[in-house]
Amino acid sequence: MKILKYFYGSSFITLIGVAIAVFIYPTAPLETIYSVLILAILEISLSFDNAVINAKILGQMPQKWQKIFIYLGLPITVFGMRLIFPILLVSVTSGINFTSVVMLALDNPQQYQTILEHSMSYICSFGGSFLLMVFLNFFLSENKGHHWIPLIENNIITKKIRNYDGGYILFAIIVGVITIYYADSNYQGSLAIAFLLGIIVHESIGLLNSLFDTTKVSTTDVARNGLIGFIYLEIIDASFSFDGVIGAFAITANIIIIMIGLGIGAMLVRSLTILFVEKKTLAKYIYLEHGAHYAIGFLAMVLLLKIFMHLPEWFSGSIGILVLIVAFIHSIVSYKKLHN
Numbered sequence: 308m309k310i311l312k313y314f315y316g317s318s319f320i321t322l323i324g325v326a327i328a329v330f331i332y333p334t335a336p337l338e339t340i341y342s343v344l345i346l347a348i349l350e351i352s353l354s355f356d357n358a359v360i361n362a363k364i365l366g367q368m369p370q371k372w373q374k375i376f377i378y379l380g381l382p383i384t385v386f387g388m389r390l391i392f393p394i395l396l397v398s399v400t401s402g403i404n405f406t407s408v409v410m411l412a413l414d415n416p417q418q419y420q421t422i423l424e425h426s427m428s429y430i431c432s433f434g435g436s437f438l439l440m441v442f443l444n445f446f447l448s449e450n451k452g453h454h455w456i457p458l459i460e461n462n463i464i465t466k467k468i469r470n471y472d473g474g475y476i477l478f479a480i481i482v483g484v485i486t487i488y489y490a491d492s493n494y495q496g497s498l499a500i501a502f503l504l505g506i507i508v509h510e511s512i513g514l515l516n517s518l519f520d521t522t523k524v525s526t527t528d529v530a531r532n533g534l535i536g537f538i539y540l541e542i543i544d545a546s547f548s549f550d551g552v553i554g555a556f557a558i559t560a561n562i563i564i565i566m567i568g569l570g571i572g573a574m575l576v577r578s579l580t581i582l583f584v585e586k587k588t589l590a591k592y593i594y595l596e597h598g599a600h601y602a603i604g605f606l607a608m609v610l611l612l613k614i615f616m617h618l619p620e621w622f623s624g625s626i627g628i629l630v631l632i633v634a635f636i637h638s639i640v641s642y643k644k645l646h647n
Contacts (some may be wrong), residue, residue, distance in 0.1 A: 346568025362583030435610030436505025442604035598634025
């Protein structure tokens with residue numbers, strides 16, 4: 308029962324969301340409920356590792372900003388990334404004004420989906436770049452305290468790169484150059500700009516933080532500055548949501564149903580985040596954070612591969628959860644050994 312209390316709010320939102328969906332589309336209630344719940348599961352499966360990352364940063368933020376992220380960040384997550392972002396994206400890439408795109412999404416969702424999918428490669432380039440930076444910054448940081456897989460995380464090459472402050476940026480640029488080189492020559496310029504923007508946005512967060520704190524910038528420093536930590540979390544959430552927003556169209560082209568379903572999933576992920584923070588889950592399960600970052604690295608690679616080929620959304624979500632399960636089990640084993 309103590310665990311269930313963290314899900315009272317999200318359960319209430321789930322019931323309200325399902326009720327609203329059925330009220331708007333009363334002709335096929337079972338189909339509507341099914342679509343909403345499947346979308347919620349899709350969002351949770353793709354964003355479970357996001358909850359772990361959020362918990363890590365949120366646990367170091369001032370309590371005031373923790374509450375702001377939970378209560379103000381949720382509307383931004385639901386309405387900003389699950390509704391406004393896809394519409395804005397279509398508007399920018401198609402040259403159609405925002406209002407017309409809204410009408411298009413409501414009146415002709417199939418055409419809206421086609422235009423959105425046309426922008427997928429740019430989304431993948433930006434999102435893949437940003438998540439790759441998050442992954443590399445973690446594993447090339449000296450502040451982890453311990454390593455899950457030393458052969459990968461603490462080998463002689465990793466140590467050498469770690470001694471160079473900009474090593475993770477250089478590594479990301481190399482990945483970007485290789486990716487763009489093999490991309491369609493007609494889109495290389497736009498893809499390169501999108502990839503570069505991912506790096507710029509990630510590093511801009513650190514730069515903004517340095518305006519408030521003169522110490523060496525790290526994830527911990529970013530978190531301790533409430534405003535910058537809030538922005539950082541919202542951008543990470545945005546990067547994680549790309550797959551969910553695009554993948555949702557495989558289930559339904561109705562943007563209202565998509566917003567409700569993904570919004571419910573996002574609320575449940577928020578509940579998991581609060582649970583992880585208050586129960587200090589990451590302190591007990593020491594490799595869970597490592598597993599989440601491996602999942603982030605994998606998702607970054609998946610997004611970049613999607614520039615060249617189609618990969619089903621269940622694939623990236625399933626692998627991420629599998630990595631977290633392994634990290635969770637290994638953490639339990641290590642915890643028992645330490646306390647026996």
